[in-house]
Amino acid sequence: MKGLLYALLxxxxxxxxxxxxxxxxxxxxxxTKIDKVLHILNDKKLDxxxxxxxxxxxxxxxxxxxxIGKLSLGKKNWSRxxxxxxxxxxxxxxxxLQRSYLRKLDLYNGEDxxxxxxxxxxxxxxxxxxxDLKENKMEIVYKFYESPKGWLIYDLEIAGVSTVxxxxxxxxxxxxxxxxxxxxxxxxKKGDFSEDEEKK
Amino acid sequence: MKDFVQKYSLLLVFLxxxxxxxxxxxxxxxxxxxxxxxxxxxxxxxxxxxxKKGAKEEVSLAALDISVVAGAWDLxxxxxxxDDEFIDEFGDEFEDKAIKDxxxxxxxxxxLMTGVNDKLYFWLVKPVARGYRYIVPEPARxxxxxxxxxxxxxxxxxxxxxQFKFKGAGVELSRFCVNSTVGILGLxxxxxEWWGLEAYPEDFGQTLGYYGVGGGFPVVLPFFGPSxxxxxxxxxxxxxxxxxxxxxxxxxxxxxxSYDVMNNxxxxxxxxxxxxxxxxxxxxxxxxxxxxxxxKKIEE
Numbered sequence: 001m002k003g004l005l006y007a008l009l010x011x012x013x014x015x016x017x018x019x020x021x022x023x024x025x026x027x028x029x030x031x032t033k034i035d036k037v038l039h040i041l042n043d044k045k046l047d048x049x050x051x052x053x054x055x056x057x058x059x060x061x062x063x064x065x066x067x068i069g070k071l072s073l074g075k076k077n078w079s080r081x082x083x084x085x086x087x088x089x090x091x092x093x094x095x096x097l098q099r100s101y102l103r104k105l106d107l108y109n110g111e112d113x114x115x116x117x118x119x120x121x122x123x124x125x126x127x128x129x130x131x132d133l134k135e136n137k138m139e140i141v142y143k144f145y146e147s148p149k150g151w152l153i154y155d156l157e158i159a160g161v162s163t164v165x166x167x168x169x170x171x172x173x174x175x176x177x178x179x180x181x182x183x184x185x186x187x188x189k190k191g192d193f194s195e196d197e198e199k200k
Numbered sequence: 201m202k203d204f205v206q207k208y209s210l211l212l213v214f215l216x217x218x219x220x221x222x223x224x225x226x227x228x229x230x231x232x233x234x235x236x237x238x239x240x241x242x243x244x245x246x247x248x249x250x251x252k253k254g255a256k257e258e259v260s261l262a263a264l265d266i267s268v269v270a271g272a273w274d275l276x277x278x279x280x281x282x283d284d285e286f287i288d289e290f291g292d293e294f295e296d297k298a299i300k301d302x303x304x305x306x307x308x309x310x311x312l313m314t315g316v317n318d319k320l321y322f323w324l325v326k327p328v329a330r331g332y333r334y335i336v337p338e339p340a341r342x343x344x345x346x347x348x349x350x351x352x353x354x355x356x357x358x359x360x361x362x363q364f365k366f367k368g369a370g371v372e373l374s375r376f377c378v379n380s381t382v383g384i385l386g387l388x389x390x391x392x393e394w395w396g397l398e399a400y401p402e403d404f405g406q407t408l409g410y411y412g413v414g415g416g417f418p419v420v421l422p423f424f425g426p427s428x429x430x431x432x433x434x435x436x437x438x439x440x441x442x443x444x445x446x447x448x449x450x451x452x453x454x455x456x457x458s459y460d461v462m463n464n465x466x467x468x469x470x471x472x473x474x475x476x477x478x479x480x481x482x483x484x485x486x487x488x489x490x491x492x493x494x495x496k497k498i499e500e
Binding site for chain 2: 067103164166169186190
């Protein structure tokens with residue numbers, strides 16, 4: 001019985017630093033990734049296409065595109081996706097998200113990045129960052145969860161707008177009247193890098 | 201103290217008893233074909249993880265909590281095809297938030313106006329703003345932007361007060377005093393640069409939201425884009441608190457406001473384009489983005 005008491009004591013004493021270690025781990029991961037991405041973006045000698053490739057190579061391992069894809073479809077619509085078409089969906093969804101991410105980075109113009117301290121939400125860790133724009137600050141929240149492969153991003157929130165929530169309501173709207181085929185067609189269109197419109 | 205020990209030992213016993221049937225179910229289930237077929241969609245890593253988890257269970261008591269959770273997960277697999285072990289936990293975060301069947305009586309008009317605004321942006325607002333951007337260097341445009349922001353002080357100050365945000369109101373007041381004088385009529389922002397005092401933007405729509413007024417149905421405004429009934433109502437007092445009202449004729453006022461819009465657009469070319477490229481359905485997309493962004497601003 002005494003042993004049990006000691007065990008409990010041990011747990012009480014040692015769990016808080018362990019928790020802090022978890023958030024610190026995520027923070028370091030995010031900071032190193034962002035630093036590297038910004039370094040690439042600030043490199044004026046690199047070609048846009050090369051930059052895109054380098055950045056994707058860097059960030060792909062920290063985004064759980066499959067999970068984001070699942071969450072975006074939601075429980076109800078997931079059951080409508082036949083098992084044999086999942087790979088196709090993951091593939092198209094990942095491309096759409098990657099393209100959307102790269103397009104947002106196009107707007108980056110050498111601004112500073114400010115980090116808030118990480119917040120633990122159950123098993124997940126959220127880190128708010130602020131992009132110091134000329135007129136105001138843009139908040140970007142990276143939401144991580146601990147997977148068997150390490151900490152992965154399951155959602156991104158830009159100025160209060162969650163990627164998953166937004167994709168989900170788009171998919172809900174489309175699938176209310178449309179079919180999975182319609183969704184795939186739309187995703188295919190959105191993931192096509194050659195379709196970029198003029199922005200300058 | 202004795203009670204304490206007793207309580208916890210009881211808890212432990214309860215845990216051991218409680219998880220035994222679960223473990224049994226899991227074992228039985230993992231041998232069945234159904235279990236394997238339920239995992240078809242898993243990535244190899246996930247399967248490997250499951251296998252590893254299974255092995256851990258054999259080691260047993262040390263991994264007590266893991267087996268309980270794993271057991272529960274596998275039971276979940278059995279009744280649902282949604283086979284990611286985290287999906288339930290994550291699902292809740294988004295299932296609740298998802299906007300279900302928005303009450304949108306003006307949907308026809310809103311869709312039409314979204315299309316009109318889109319065309320207005322690409323055919324009118326953007327070309328004009330680009331021309332202006334070409335002529336006027338960025339520092340000057342930023343200064344003009346700051347000037348207009350500074351003038352809007354009464355709106356931000358009043359709405360901070362109305363929401364009992366006295367710190368925000370105080371900061372806004374200091375910013376206005378410093379920037380209007382030292383900052384040369386608000387063209388520069390020494391309050392931020394020297395003292396790190398950032399603006400606390402608040403409008404009457406946010407004030408109404410603060411008092412629990414819901415958004416009502418969505419309304420798309422010409423030029424301004426998505427809004428809702430609450431924020432539309434909120435625009436009225438803000439409109440009268442805007443010192444632009446003090447100019448003599450309506451035409452002057454319109455000119456000033458248009459110039460403000462053009463100047464502002466010239467600083468943000470590319471943002472709308474990036475945003476819109478994410479949309480499958482432009483109207484519902486912008487509506488959703490607007491609502492999420494407003495919700496966040498009201499919560500702050």
